[in-house]
Structures are given as structure tokens and as C-alpha cells.
Amino acid sequence: MSRPGLFITFEGIDGAGKSSHIEGLATAFRAQGRAVTVSREPGGTPLAEKLREMVLNDPMDALTESLLIFAARRDHLRNVIEPALARGDVVLCDRFTDATFAYQGAGRGFDLDVLSILERLAQTGLSPEADLMREPDLTVWFDLAPEVAAERLAGARVPDRFEAQPVEFFRRVAQGYADRAAAAPQRFARLDAAQDRHRVWQQLTSVFVRKGWLAIMVASQGGPQ
Numbered sequence: 001m002s003r004p005g006l007f008i009t010f011e012g013i014d015g016a017g018k019s020s021h022i023e024g025l026a027t028a029f030r031a032q033g034r035a036v037t038v039s040r041e042p043g044g045t046p047l048a049e050k051l052r053e054m055v056l057n058d059p060m061d062a063l064t065e066s067l068l069i070f071a072a073r074r075d076h077l078r079n080v081i082e083p084a085l086a087r088g089d090v091v092l093c094d095r096f097t098d099a100t101f102a103y104q105g106a107g108r109g110f111d112l113d114v115l116s117i118l119e120r121l122a123q124t125g126l127s128p129e130a131d132l133m134r135e136p137d138l139t140v141w142f143d144l145a146p147e148v149a150a151e152r153l154a155g156a157r158v159p160d161r162f163e164a165q166p167v168e169f170f171r172r173v174a175q176g177y178a179d180r181a182a183a184a185p186q187r188f189a190r191l192d193a194a195q196d197r198h199r200v201w202q203q204l205t206s207v208f209v210r211k212g213w214l215a216i217m218v219a220s221q222g223g224p225q
């Protein structure tokens with residue numbers, strides 16, 4: 001019998017170090033015989049990537065932004081995430097709905113109750129269990145002080161509309177993530193992202209080993225040098 005799919009998301013403020021580790025984790029899962037789908041939000045389908053370009057570059061009010069992000073998310077769920085989970089893949093997704101609560105909710109101050117309604121609308125009715133609202137099986141939260149993230153990003157890449165925000169914005173976003181983690185402690189795994197890359201990788205793989213999703217040997221494989 002094939003193994004059930006796993007839906008794993010990666011969250012944290014810009015510059016926390018998520019992208020540095022996702023490919024390494026995909027390699028570790030593949031080395032242990034699992035099929036892996038790597039994706040990101042906003043994005044992951046042709047339509048959602050178009051919406052991403054708008055969200056990251058065009059000024060808009062917070063409701064418009066939230067509607068576009070959830071539209072992109074539904075398209076991504078329908079066309080990529082749900083089919084991959086149905087095949088039994090491990091789905092590794094760089095950001096998901098916690099980012100909307102953290103950035104649009106806590107960061108921009110948009111109404112969290114409206115976000116909850118949009119979440120239910122966008123994430124329900126797509127899997128064989130009609131009433132299921134799709135949520136991650138695990139969310140890895142790269143927790144890092146905004147000042148440290150800003151230092152890491154300075155000069156590293158051209159900032160998008162969010163990355164160009166002042167540090168106070170990221171303090172609110174970081175608090176938004178802390179609130180989401182406190183509300184669903186069984187789903188979240190917090191990493192101390194201030195440590196060096198190797199230690200962050202060790203923390204990351206030990207979460208998966210503890211869950212029984214990776215064998216212990218991978219701790220020395222696949223991670224960033």
C-alpha cells in the first residue's frame with residue numbers, strides 16, 4: 001500500500017533562511033524513496049505565478065491583496081497540492097496560509113476574521129473528503145529577530161514590496177507567526193533560525209526524525225555546506 005501524502009509548509013519573516021533548506025530536505029526525502037513536490041506561495045501554478053507578480057509588485061489595498069493571495073492558493077491547491085497528496089507525495093511548500101495571517105493580518109492590520117472566512121472558502125471542497133479544510137500536517141517556523149533578518153538580506157537581493165517594509169512591519173509579522181504557533185502548537189515546529197546554517201539544518205532534520213518521517217542517517221546528508 002502506498003504511503004499517505006505529507007503536506008509540510010515553511011514559514012518565517014523574509015530572510016529567516018527557509019529557502020536555504022527546502023531543497024536539502026527534498027533531497028533527503030528522495031534519498032529515502034519518497035516522491036517529493038516542491039512548491040511555493042504565492043505561486044506554484046501558471047495562474048498563481050501571475051497573481052504573485054501582481055501581489056509582490058503592484059500597490060493595492062489589503063482586501064484586494066488577500067483575495068488575490070487566496071485565489072492563487074486555491075488554484076495551487078486544486079492543480080498541484082491536492083493531486084500530489086493524492087499520489088502520496090511529500091509536498092514541501094515555501095509559505096502557505098500562516099503567511100497571510102502574519103503579513104496581511106498582523107503586518108498590514110487586516111481583519112483576521114475575514115481571513116478565516118477566506119481560508120475556509122479557498123481551502124475546502126478540494127480533497128476527496130468534501131468537508132475537509134486543507135491545512136498543513138506540519139509547519140516549520142524559522143523564528144528570527146527582524147533586525148538579524150534585515151542584516152542578512154541587506155545587499156543579498158533586490159527587495160520586493162514586502163521586503164522593502166521597515167523593521168517595525170516585520171516585528172508585527174513575527175508576532176503574527178508567534179500567535180499562529182501558539183494557537184496550533186501541535187502543527188508548528190519552531191526552529192531557532194539565528195543559529196548558523198549547519199545548526200539550523202540539524203534542528204530541521206531532527207524534527208522530521210522525531211516524527212518518524214526521516215531515518216536518522218539523513219542528518220549528515222543533503223544539507224547546505
Ligand SMILES: Nc1ncnc2c1ncn2[C@@H]1O[C@H](COP(=O)(O)OP(=O)(O)O)[C@@H](O)[C@H]1O
Nearest residue numbers: 014015016017018019020152156195196197200
Ligand atoms: N543560518 C544562517 N546564517 C546566516 N545567513 C543565512 C542563514 N540562512 C540563510 N542565510 C542567508 O540569509 C539570506 C536569506 O536566506 P533565505 O534562505 O533566502 O531566507 P528566506 O527564504 O527565509 O527569505 C540569504 O542570503 C542566505 O544565504
Ligand SMILES: Cc1cn([C@H]2C[C@H](O)[C@@H](COP(=O)(O)OP(=O)(O)O)O2)c(=O)[nH]c1=O
Nearest residue numbers: 014041042069095096099100103104162163
Ligand atoms: C504566501 C504569502 C506571502 N506573502 C509575502 C511574503 C514575502 O515577502 C513574499 C514572497 O515570499 P517568498 O517566496 O518567501 O519570497 P522570496 O522568494 O523573495 O524569499 O510574499 C504574503 O504577504 N502573504 C502570503 O500569504
